[in-house]
Amino acid sequence: xxxxxxxxxxxxxxxxxxxxxxxxxxxxxxxxxxxxxxxxxxxxxxxxxxxxxxxxxxxxxxxxxxxxxxxxxxxxxxxxxxxxxxxxxxxxxxxxxxxxxxxxxxxxxxxxxxxxxxxxxxxxxxxxxxxxxxxxxxxxxxxxxxxxxxxxxxxxxxxxxxxxxxxxxxxxxxxxxxxxxxxxxxxxxxxxxxxxxxxxxxxxxxxxxxxxxxxxxxxxxxxxxxxxxxxxxxxxxxxxxxxxxxxxxxxxxxxxxxxxxx
Numbered sequence: 001x002x003x004x005x006x007x008x009x010x011x012x013x014x015x016x017x018x019x020x021x022x023x024x025x026x027x028x029x030x031x032x033x034x035x036x037x038x039x040x041x042x043x044x045x046x047x048x049x050x051x052x053x054x055x056x057x058x059x060x061x062x063x064x065x066x067x068x069x070x071x072x073x074x075x076x077x078x079x080x081x082x083x084x085x086x087x088x089x090x091x092x093x094x095x096x097x098x099x100x101x102x103x104x105x106x107x108x109x110x111x112x113x114x115x116x117x118x119x120x121x122x123x124x125x126x127x128x129x130x131x132x133x134x135x136x137x138x139x140x141x142x143x144x145x146x147x148x149x150x151x152x153x154x155x156x157x158x159x160x161x162x163x164x165x166x167x168x169x170x171x172x173x174x175x176x177x178x179x180x181x182x183x184x185x186x187x188x189x190x191x192x193x194x195x196x197x198x199x200x201x202x203x204x205x206x207x208x209x210x211x212x213x214x215x216x217x218x219x220x221x222x223x224x225x226x227x228x229x230x231x232x233x234x235x236x237x238x239x240x241x242x243x244x245x246x247x248x249x250x251x252x253x254x255x256x257x258x259x260x261x262x
Contacts, residue, residue, distance in 0.1 A: 002148035005097045005125050006049060006173040010208045010229070013048050020048040020174070020210060020230025021221070021256040023237040023249070024101065026069035027052050027086075028078030030242070035083075036090045041246065043096040046253045049173075051128065051232060054080050054102035065235035069242070080106040080115075087122035099126035099152060099173065107140065116143035126150035126173045134166060154178055155201060157194075168205035175205045177228060180214045198227035218255035230256060 013020050023042050027035060042050055053066065055073035080102060087098065100119065107115045107129070119127070127149060132140065137151070144151060150173035155164055157178060168175055179194055194211075201209045211224040212232030221231050233252065240249050 001120075001123060002125050003150040003172050004148065006099075006150055009048050009097050010174060014208065014229060019221070019225040019256040020208060021046065021253045022049045022051050022099075022174075022210060022212075022230065022232040023047050023253065024051040024053060024066075024212075024232060024234030025241060026066060026073055026238055027054055027083040028073030028076050029055075029069040029238065030072070031076050032078055032082060032086045035086055036093060038241065039090070039094050039096060039098070042249075042253075043094065045246075045250045046257070047096060048230065049097045049099055049125075051099045051101050051234070052083070053234075054083055054100060054106055056103050056106055058103075058105075063235060065238055069238045080110055081118075084118045084122045084124075087124065088118075091123040094123075097125040098123065099128060099150075100124050101128040101130070103131050104129060112140050112143050116140070116147050116149065119144070119149055120147035124149060126152050128152045128154070128176060130154060134163075134170065152176055157197060164201065165204050168201060168207075171205065171207050174208040174210050174229070175201060176232065177201050177209050177211045178213050179211045179224065194224075195227045198224065202228060218252060221252065221255040225256060 010020055025038055039050055053070065055070040055078050057074065110118070127144060141151060152173045153167045153171035154176045155167050155178060157180070159167065177198055198209060198211060208229035210230045210232050211228050212234065215221065215224060215231045215233045216236035224231055236252065237249060
């Protein structure tokens with residue numbers, strides 16, 4: 001469980017010559033009763049890990065597509081505790097690692113100690129917390145470390161070299177390389193210096209480096225996959241699931257297979 005399961009999942013994919021593909025889905029979008037089937041579908045389609053978003057009323061890192069999905073989930077009465085309870089129910093039925101993406105407010109509402117314990121009981125392998133800076137992360141690190149849950153750090157394009165080195169040193173599971181300045185959402189193209197940025201992160205980080213934010217097409221997956229270990233795809237997956245377009249999701253995940261770095 002936890003960090004070990006993430007490490008094993010990434011190692012297997014990369015050793016096979018593929019790139020990691022981490023789809024993001026919003027927990028409870030369409031109802032929590034859809035969660036088990038969606039996790040199973042993504043696993044069968046070849047996803048490496050699933051990033052599971054927790055609906056929140058003030059999601060500072062999320063663009064309009066994911067905000068809309070969060071509002072749909074909130075209308076279903078979905079909460080962090082409800083998601084953890086559902087994950088506990090289906091824990092024995094899944095093998096794909098799950099990383100929760102949440103903000104600090106919902107964690108505080110549950111209580112940091114109880115949150116870490118319930119994540120462990122629910123089989124959560126890692127956490128992404130966009131509004132938790134390095135300087136403040138000790139409010140949660142000891143509690144989740146006790147349960148061997150990975151804390152995945154985000155590396156922004158605007159961060160200094162010194163800060164990126166510190167982030168890369170501390171990250172667990174993988175390093176989430178943010179590919180744009182701004183919120184999530186599909187983009188048509190990326191900045192020209194992004195390839196250099198990703199290659200530099202690879203040089204300073206022992207964990208896999210995955211590019212995310214704005215990745216929405218097989219061409220994006222192949223372009224970015226040349227320079228790092230894989231991708232995280234959010235808004236596009238959320239849209240496709242909302243429209244029940246599973247075939248396009250399969251094609252998108254499949255585009256990460258048998259790729260070599262330059």
